[in-house]
Amino acid sequence: MISAAATLAEIRARKPLVHNITNYVVMNETANATLALGGLPVMAHAAEEVEEMTRIASALVLNIGTLASHWIESMLLAGGAATAKQIPVVLDPVGAGATEYRTLTARRILDIVDVTVLRGNAGEVSTLIGAHAEVRGVESIVAGLDPAELARTAARRLGVITSVTGPVDHVSDGDRVLSVANGHELLATVTGTGCMSTALTGCFLAVKPDEPLEAAAEALAALGVAAEDAAATAGGPGTFHALLYDALYALDPAKLDARTRIEEL
C-alpha cells in the first residue's frame, strides 16, 4: 500500500539507523536531511568498522560520488554485511557515464552486492544498461529512453528496483511503474539533492523493507513535498537549501498523503 504518511510516521516512531558510505560533497547534507526527516544517520567508511556498523543499522546507502579504491572495498564489505543481515541497500551511481571508473564501479557493486534500489538520474541509469545517454560530470543531459520505460527496462535488466529522478520521477520493479510528480526546480540548483533523495530512500526502506517499490516512491514524494514547501518562501538556492531541512522536519503525516502525487502507470 502506498502511503508516504504512514511510512513517515513509522520513521519518526522508530528512528531507524541508516548507514551511509557516501561522497565528501554531501555528507553533511544527507546526514541533516536524514535527521530532519526523523531517521538517525551514521557515516563510517573504514574497512575496519563498516561491517560492524552495518550490522547495527536498518538500511545501507552506498553513493559513489567521490570514489577512491579503499572506499569501494568498504562499500563491498558493508554490502556483504547488509546482505547477511537482510537489510535494504540503496545505490546511488553518481556520475556513472562520466568516467569509466564510475561506470565500472557502479556495475561491480550491482554485481556483488544485493542492491534493493538503484537511485540515479536518467543519464546514469541509461549508462548502466548500455543505453544512449549524455552525462556531463554528475548531470544527465540527454537520455534516449522515455524515463518510465527506462526505469522499467533497467529494473528488468539489472534485477533491482530502479528509481529514476528528474522533473517527474519514475520507480519500477520491472513490472509496475510508479511516477512521482512532486518537487520543485530549485532542487536542481543545490548540489546533493539527488544524494539526499537516495539517503531518504534508505530511511523509507529501513521501516518498510517488504514493500521497497512503494517505499522508494514515497521517499521521493516526501522530499518533493518538502521542496515545494521550502520553495514557497525561498529567495534562491541558499535559502531554499536551509528551508528544505525546516520543511522535512515539519512534514506532517496527517497532511502528507493529500499532497503526494504518486501514480501507478
Next chain:
Amino acid sequence: MISAAATLAEIRARKPLVHNITNYVVMNETANATLALGGLPVMAHAAEEVEEMTRIASALVLNIGTLASHWIESMLLAGGAATAKQIPVVLDPVGAGATEYRTLTARRILDIVDVTVLRGNAGEVSTLIGAHAEVRGVESIVAGLDPAELARTAARRLGVITSVTGPVDHVSDGDRVLSVANGHELLATVTGTGCMSTALTGCFLAVKPDEPLEAAAEALAALGVAAEDAAATAGGPGTFHALLYDALYALDPAKLDARTRIEEL
C-alpha cells in the same frame, strides 16, 4: 574563575589558531563555528604537516567521527606535538561504543596523547569507562549512570577533564563538577552540533589553558546561549543552523555572563 564573557573577549582579542583533525561530515561546520565565535580554525590531516601545524596552533582538536588508519596516525603525531608544546588537546570520541574500532581508537588516543578535555555524549563516555550504555551510530540512547556522576567517574578513571553533553551538560575534573543548563532541543536536529561544542571547547581552552575545567564549561554555555538565540527565530533545523552562526558571531561579552547557567554541584 568562571566567566564565559571574559574568555570570549579574550578569544575575540587574540583570535587563537585552533588545529582541527576532524571528521568529513562537520569540517565546514566546525570551521564556521570557530570563525563566528572569533577563533581561527585550520584543518590539516596529512602526516607530513600535522606536527608543524600543531606547533603554530594554540589548541588541538581531535575528532574520530570518520576514521581511517592514516588519520589515526596523524592524530597521534599532532597529539605528540601538542604535548611537546604544552597546548591543550580536546578529544571527541564520536561513536565510541558503536563499533569496536572507534572505542579502541578513542582509548588509544587517551593512552598516548596528553588529552586535556574529553567531550562526548553519555553513551560514548560510558563506553570509554566500561559502564553500561546503548549507542546507536553516533547517538547515545541510554547510559546507566547519572550524567554528573558519569562525568566525575570518567574524569577520575581516565585522568582527563570530562565534558558530558546532553539536555544539561556536566563537566568534571574528577573532583569538582560544573553543570551547564544552556542550550535548545533544536541542537539535536542538526548534525555536528556536538562536534561544534568540541571545537569551541578548543577555542576556550586556547586562551584559558590554566583553567581547563572552567573553560570547558564556558564553551558549552556560550554555544548554548547562541542556540537559545538562534532558536528564537528559527523555523526548523535548517534556519536554526544558519542562525546559530549569526548568534555565535553576535554573542556580546557585556551580556553573556547574565545568561549562562553554569553551576558548581
Next chain:
Amino acid sequence: MISAAATLAEIRARKPLVHNITNYVVMNETANATLALGGLPVMAHAAEEVEEMTRIASALVLNIGTLASHWIESMLLAGGAATAKQIPVVLDPVGAGATEYRTLTARRILDIVDVTVLRGNAGEVSTLIGAHAEVRGVESIVAGLDPAELARTAARRLGVITSVTGPVDHVSDGDRVLSVANGHELLATVTGTGCMSTALTGCFLAVKPDEPLEAAAEALAALGVAAEDAAATAGGPGTFHALLYDALYALDPAKLDARTRIEEL
C-alpha cells in the same frame, strides 16, 4: 574587454563543466557557488578517473586546502590532462606559508602544471615568491609588499596570472594590474569564501580562456557584488552564507557591469 556581465551571460548560456580537486572543508560550498552562478561543478579526485574527468571539463580548479600525498598525485595527473587539452587551470595555494608541505606542494604544482591563474591571499602569494609574510593557518596576517605590487611581482616571477584577494583584490599578468573593489567584510567570517572565489575564477576562465586576466578580475567582481547583495539583508555569517548563493543565482547580467568596480592601475 572587461565585462563581468557578458562573461556571466556566457556562463549561463553554456553551463561549463568545471572539474574541482579541492579540500574537504569547502567541497559543498564551492559546488553550490558554481551551480548558483550557472556553471556545472564536478568533484573527482581518484587517480583512476581524474584525467578522464578533466578531458570532459572546460576548466580545472586545484585547491590544496586539505592535502594528502595521493591527492597531490591526482592534481598533477589532472593538470597534465588540462595542459594536453589546453583548458585553463586555477591553483589555490591554501595555507602556503603555514607549513612547508603546503608551500612545497604549491611550488611543485606551479612547476609541473601549466597553471593559468594563481588565486591566493597576500600571505600565501608572498610565501610563494619568497617575500616576507606572516601566515597563521590559512589566514594571511601580514604581507610585506603592497598588494598591487605583490600581484605584479608574483605574476612575473611565477609566470602565471596572479590574483591576490583581500579588502581590495589585485590581479596581474606581470604587466597590467587590475584592482577589484567589490566585496564585503562578512566574506571573511565564512570559511571557504576564498575557495569560492577560486572556483568562480574557474567558471569565468572556462568561457573566456583567451582573456584570463580579465576573466579572473570579473570573477572576483561578480562574487563581490553578490556578497554586497547578501550582506544587505544578512544578520550575520550564517544567514550571509545562505544569502550569498541566492545573490549569485540572482546576479543580473543587465545590471552587473554598472556595479563592478574593476580598474586598471
